[in-house]
Amino acid sequence: MVNQTIDLVIQLAIMFAIGAAMAVTFVTISHFLSPSSRNPNKSEPYECGVVPVGDARAPFNVHFYLVAVLFVLFDLEAVFLYPWAISLRELGTAGLAEMFVFIAILLVGYFYAWKKGVFEWE
Amino acid sequence: MLSKEDLIPSRADKPVFRLAPYIIFIPAFVVMAVLPFGPVGGAPNLFGYRFDYVIANFDAGLVLFLAMGAIAVYGIVLAGWSSNSNFSLLGGLRAGAQMISYELAMGFSVVGVMLMAGSLSLVDIVNGQAGNFWNWYFIPQVVGGLIFFVATLAELNRTPFDLAEAEQELVAGYLTEYSGMRWGLFMFAEYVNMVVVSAIVSTLYFGGWRAPLTVLDFIPGPIWLFLKICVFVFLYMWVRWTIFRYRYNQLMSVGWKILLPLSIVNLVVTAIIVSVTS
Numbered sequence: 001m002v003n004q005t006i007d008l009v010i011q012l013a014i015m016f017a018i019g020a021a022m023a024v025t026f027v028t029i030s031h032f033l034s035p036s037s038r039n040p041n042k043s044e045p046y047e048c049g050v051v052p053v054g055d056a057r058a059p060f061n062v063h064f065y066l067v068a069v070l071f072v073l074f075d076l077e078a079v080f081l082y083p084w085a086i087s088l089r090e091l092g093t094a095g096l097a098e099m100f101v102f103i104a105i106l107l108v109g110y111f112y113a114w115k116k117g118v119f120e121w122e
Numbered sequence: 123m124l125s126k127e128d129l130i131p132s133r134a135d136k137p138v139f140r141l142a143p144y145i146i147f148i149p150a151f152v153v154m155a156v157l158p159f160g161p162v163g164g165a166p167n168l169f170g171y172r173f174d175y176v177i178a179n180f181d182a183g184l185v186l187f188l189a190m191g192a193i194a195v196y197g198i199v200l201a202g203w204s205s206n207s208n209f210s211l212l213g214g215l216r217a218g219a220q221m222i223s224y225e226l227a228m229g230f231s232v233v234g235v236m237l238m239a240g241s242l243s244l245v246d247i248v249n250g251q252a253g254n255f256w257n258w259y260f261i262p263q264v265v266g267g268l269i270f271f272v273a274t275l276a277e278l279n280r281t282p283f284d285l286a287e288a289e290q291e292l293v294a295g296y297l298t299e300y301s302g303m304r305w306g307l308f309m310f311a312e313y314v315n316m317v318v319v320s321a322i323v324s325t326l327y328f329g330g331w332r333a334p335l336t337v338l339d340f341i342p343g344p345i346w347l348f349l350k351i352c353v354f355v356f357l358y359m360w361v362r363w364t365i366f367r368y369r370y371n372q373l374m375s376v377g378w379k380i381l382l383p384l385s386i387v388n389l390v391v392t393a394i395i396v397s398v399t400s
Binding site for chain 2: 007008011012014015016018019020022023024026027029030031034035036037040057060063064067068071074075078079081082085086087088089092093095096099100103107110114118119120121
C-alpha cells in the first residue's frame with residue numbers, strides 16, 4: 001500500500017514536471033528571442049488609449065462573494081456524496097434514505113438563496 | 123508568438139502576473155496521468171512484461187480531475203487581479219464566478235457515473251462499460267452526460283460561455299495585459315484542456331478506449347480513444363461557431379436555476395434505480 005502511494009506521487013510529479021518544463025521552456029525561449037523596447041507609456045495598463053485614473057482594484061459587487069460562499073457549501077456537499085455514491089450498493093436502503101435527508105436539508109438552503117435573489121443578476 | 127515582446131505592465135503585481143499562466147497550464151497535464159488509454163492489468167503483453175495503458179492507476183482519478191479543474195480558476199482570477207487593469211479585473215471576476223457555478227453542476231452530474239460504476243477510478247469506470255456501445259453510461263446517464271458536457275463548455279471558457287474574454291466589451295478580459303508567450307501559454311492551456319476534457323467525457327460516458335462493438339476489438343484502444351477525442355474537439359469547435367454568447371445574467375441563471383437542480387434530480391433518480399436493482 002505504501003509503495004503504491006509513493007508510486008502515485010512519483011507518477012503525478014512526473015506529469016507535473018513535464019507540464020512545468022514545457023511552460024518554462026516556452027517563456028524562456030521567448031525571453032531570448034523577443035525584442036524589448038520599454039517606455040513608460042507602453043507599460044501603462046490598457047484603457048482604450050486614455051490615461052488610467054486611480055487603481056483598478058476597486059470594490060466589486062457583493063454578488064460575486066455570495067456566489068463564492070454558495071459554491072463552497074455545495075461543493076462540500078458534492079464531496080460528501082462521492083464516498084456515498086461508491087458504497088451505495090453496500091449501504092442499501094438505509095444509506096439511500098440518509099442521503100435523501102442530507103440533500104433535502106441542502107435544498108432548503110438552496111431555495112432560500114433563490115428566494116433571496118442570489119441568482120438574480122441585473 | 124515566441125518572437126513577440128513579453129510586456130509586463132508597470133502597475134501589475136509582477137510575481138503573481140508571472141505565475142498565473144503556469145497555474146492554468148500545469149493542471150491539465152497532471153490530469154492526463156489518470157486517463158486510461160488502453161487495457162490495464164491482465165496478462166503480460168509486451169515481451170513478457172505487463173504494459174499498463176495508464177500513467178497512474180489512481181483510485182480517485184475522477185476527484186483529481188475535479189480538483190485540477192478547481193485550480194485552473196485560481197489561475198484566471200489571479201491573472202485578472204494582478205494585471206491591475208479594469209478590463210482584466212472584471213474578466214477575472216466573471217470567469218471566477220462562472221467557473222465555480224458550473225463546477226457544481228459538473229460535480230453533481232458525475233455522481234451518476236460514480237453510482238453506476240461504484241468507483242472513482244477512471245480505469246474501473248471504463249471497465250464498467252465493457253461490451254457493445256449500449257453498455258456505455260451515456261445511455262442510462264443521458265441527462266447527466268448532457269449537463270456534464272454543457273458544464274465543461276463553461277469550464278473551458280468556450281462560446282457560448284466565453285463571457286470572461288468577451289472580446290467586444292472586455293477586450294479579452296483577464297488576457298488584456300498579457301502579450302507574447304505568456305498570452306500563448308493561456309491559449310495553449312485552453313486547447314490542452316479541451317483535449318483532456320474531451321478525453322474525460324469519452325471516458326465517463328462513451329466507453330473510453332473501448333470499441334463501440336466488441337467485433338471491432340482488434341483495433342487497439344488508443345486509436346478508439348483518439349477518435350472519440352477528435353469527435354468531441356470537433357463538437358466544441360462546432361458549438362463555438364454555431365451558438366451566440368450568453369448575457370451574464372442568462373449564464374448565471376442557466377447554471378444555478380437549470381443545470382444544478384437538474385443534476386441533483388438526475389443524481390436522486392440514479393441512486394434510487396441503482397439501490398433498487400442491486
